[in-house]
Each structure stands twice: as C-alpha cells, then as structure tokens.
Amino acid sequence: MPKSMKRILTTALLSLAATGCAVSPTGEKTLLLNSSAQMNSIGSQSFEEMKKQKPIEQDAKTNKYVACIANAIVAQVPREYGYQPSQWELVVFKSDDKNAFALPGAKIGVYTGMIKLAKNHHQLASVIGHEVAHVLAQHSNARLSQQQLTQLGLATTSLILGETVDSTTRQAALNAVGLGAQYGILLPYSRRHESEADQLGQELMAKAGFDPREAAALWQEMSKQGGATPPEFLSTHPAPATRIQQLSAQADTYLPVWREAINNGRHPDCDRFKPY
Numbered sequence: 001m002p003k004s005m006k007r008i009l010t011t012a013l014l015s016l017a018a019t020g021c022a023v024s025p026t027g028e029k030t031l032l033l034n035s036s037a038q039m040n041s042i043g044s045q046s047f048e049e050m051k052k053q054k055p056i057e058q059d060a061k062t063n064k065y066v067a068c069i070a071n072a073i074v075a076q077v078p079r080e081y082g083y084q085p086s087q088w089e090l091v092v093f094k095s096d097d098k099n100a101f102a103l104p105g106a107k108i109g110v111y112t113g114m115i116k117l118a119k120n121h122h123q124l125a126s127v128i129g130h131e132v133a134h135v136l137a138q139h140s141n142a143r144l145s146q147q148q149l150t151q152l153g154l155a156t157t158s159l160i161l162g163e164t165v166d167s168t169t170r171q172a173a174l175n176a177v178g179l180g181a182q183y184g185i186l187l188p189y190s191r192r193h194e195s196e197a198d199q200l201g202q203e204l205m206a207k208a209g210f211d212p213r214e215a216a217a218l219w220q221e222m223s224k225q226g227g228a229t230p231p232e233f234l235s236t237h238p239a240p241a242t243r244i245q246q247l248s249a250q251a252d253t254y255l256p257v258w259r260e261a262i263n264n265g266r267h268p269d270c271d272r273f274k275p276y
C-alpha cells in the first residue's frame, strides 16, 4: 500500500475512532466504530445461516422451558438499549454441546446440551442473562473495532464506510460476533468483557425473578465438566475460581433486587416445563 494511501486511511480511522468512543454499561471507555444497524445485520445474517446448518429442537416442552426463561430476561432489558422485548428471537438447537450465545440483532441460541447441564431455571437464566448482556454492552462491536484498528487495511475500511464487503472483512465481522470460520465455533471475549457480562447478566436475572446465587452454581457445574473434553462454552468462557468467587460476592448485591422482583410478582415458574 502506498504511504500516502496508508496516511489517508490512518487519518480516516483515527477520526472514526475519535467519534466512536462510547462508555460501556459498567462505565468503561470503549471504542465502537460500527453502527448498531451494521452489527445487527451481521448478527441476523449469521443467525439465519446457523438455523440452516444446525438441527433445531422441535420438542414443545423444551421450547416452552427456554422461552419462559428468555422472555422473563429480555422483558427486563432497560428501554434505553433500544430493544423491544418482542424483538428477540430465540432458537433452541438440538446439540449435546453445552453451549449458548446471543448475537446483535436480538438473537438468542441455546443448545439442548446446556439445558441438560443447568440444574434448574435459575441456572439457565444466568447463562441467557450473561449472553444477552454481551449484546447490550456491544461487545461484538468493540471486538470488531479492535480488529479494524489493528488491521488498518482497505478491506476493513470498506466495511466501516459501508462499501462492498469482501471475504476477509466478512470473516473479521463473523469473528466479531463470535462465530469462527465454521459456524458454531464461538470465540472468547476478553476478561473485561466477560466480567462486565457477568455483572450485567446477574442483575438482569435478578430483576427477572431468578435467584442470582445460582450463577456461581452454574459456573461451578460447568468447571466440573472440564477434563479431556471440556464443554465448548467453557473453552470460550473460562471459569477460574476467581470468577466464581466474584459471582458469589456479587450475588449478595443482587439478592435485594431479586426479592423486590418477587414482591412485584415477577416469579417465573419455568421449571414446570423443564424437559429433562
């Protein structure tokens, strides 16, 4: 690339970087170079492709169980995030992998393997809350913005400028929403993003009427599953003792939020649909 071109691109990216600074839900400064519309489009397209490639669970009881939990969670998403509860699309994928994810564009995917792992609706709520929190905090956008800054190439710039997207850029975009070269390979977020999603997710689950203490229990259950073939979710969400301790400590903060939810009639009885 000629030097002059590189300088022009650098200037363009830096000016975008200057306008793209935002503050995350927990008050961290974050760089967001892409519009919500762009991220929603990437998330929605990836979800459509996943639905074509992976078997979808048709069992009514299983679907009711997960929908009961997911609906309670998304109903508590503060309106300033720009999502309506009815916008969220939930798909239960038939797979023994212990996995779950959420994508920009209000998409939630839960694998049947994760439903089996979670001992009760509180524990599955902690997973869904955590994944929805990644979407609300725009972690995919932050991750893609980082890639764009480090790549600093024409392909990357074309995505920012909304021009034709080539395969390299498309791959970077897919990586950013957490889907690797093959769909279903979810990439890890940074430790900071994980702890932000833990915090925001635990607050969401408590507001929705789920016991926030069960978040730590879920991760304990997950880490027990380690060994030679750790769950896919664990490979993208390392659960060291410090993280479990943090979730335990935070649960005390959210217990009053949970009690208030119960007092206000938010007491989802999803376990009545529990399929396993």
Ligand SMILES: [Zn+2]
Binding pocket: 130, 134, 189, 193, 194, 197, 237
């Ligand atoms: Zn996560």
